[in-house]
Amino acid sequence: MSLAGKKIAVTGAFGSLGMAVVEAALAAGASVAAIDRAPSPHPSTAAAFAKAQLFGDVDLSADGIAEKTFALAAEKLGGLDALINVAGAFRWETLEKGSLETWDLLYNVNLRSAVAASKAALPALLRSGNARIVNIGAAAAHKASSGMGAYTASKAGVFRFTEALADELKDRGVTVNAILPTTIDTPANRKDMPDADFSRWVKPAEIADVILFLLSDRARAITGALIPVAGRV
Template identity: 40%
Template sequence: MPTSLSGKVVLIAGGGGALGGTIVPAFVRSGARVISADRNPPPEQVIEGKAMKADVADKAAVHRLLEDVIRTAGRLDVLVNLVGGFAAGRIADTDVSLWHRMLAVNLTPAFLLSKAALPHMTARGSGRLLHVAAWAAVEPFDGAGAYIVAKSGLLALIRVLALELKGSGVTVNGVLPTTIDTPANRANMPEANPSSWTKPESIAELLTFLASDGAGQISGAAIPIGAHAP
């Protein structure tokens, strides 16, 4: 049976992206009250839940977002962070601006969102923080140094937060997909075989489970998903 999140308030950061197009509807189908946040949320997501505009790499914007969520929904049960971006380049060829951009899109939002959500969740004694990282953080590949370092930092953040929140009722977990089967990745890698890539639907199923009451004893996990992950 599908995971039930009936009555839970879920904030999905980066919900307007390609992955969000699958994740947001999956959480809505689970019965959750979904709030999707993005720099430019698609208008159609207002039908599926509530869409908010926010730059989650900006501290003040994240603070306002969390205040708006609590004011609108009364509480926050689950934070799902889908924010991320890819750029190729070996470290020796990486300009400092690209380095900062990879950190700003792959690591900083996770820190700011988690930090902003924690006071509310710890005060209630319950909550779920879920971040989408990448299998490359465990098994790096050549040619995307800044991206992989940023995703590795996200993996470390998940583990550190899980230690800090032990016994609080708030859990922190990460999902580590291999290459995700999105239209953008298909367009950027036309000669690749997408049959081995991670399906967005599989990520959605895993995230909804981790958001559920049944996953209450799982924290600090970094779960590989995809054909090449063990």
């Protein structure tokens, strides 16, 4: 699927899913701004970002940082046609044994960062006239279980944010959708769940394929959608 000429920003770009999205977008001909809280990609993955504009050490939840970052990204890319909000975090803990700081952390990383990035990118996206925002939710947020309260609450917020922003922008040339993965096949998840059947998990590249479809002209009529990408979980 060609994205030739498209200018795309990806948050959480240096992680497993973010890197898959960056690689897929570059391979499809897009120009990419790769944004992450980490200072730089891990040396073992640096080659994947060779053709991207890198923005490391960016805390999108901090006041004013998102605006500065996206203004510079749009300047370097010559505009902005799409924003992929991949930045996220996970913690498992019960309320009884856990801390309120975890709720604040997951709100900031999973929801506030997507809101801040979208708001900061919006002026450039509106100038595009045919722009896309794709958020990363979580299938688990449909029904929470023990230890998943803080995580699923923040991801449920991504659901409602996606729907509200899609409605806000539906007549302004910007579609807004969310991907809802189940367990993603990443090194971190394999380490945390060594006895799981990894073949059932959804691969980062498979999620990236769905995102690229949403960025294409073929998805122009899709907005406000919460799209499960479940693998065989």
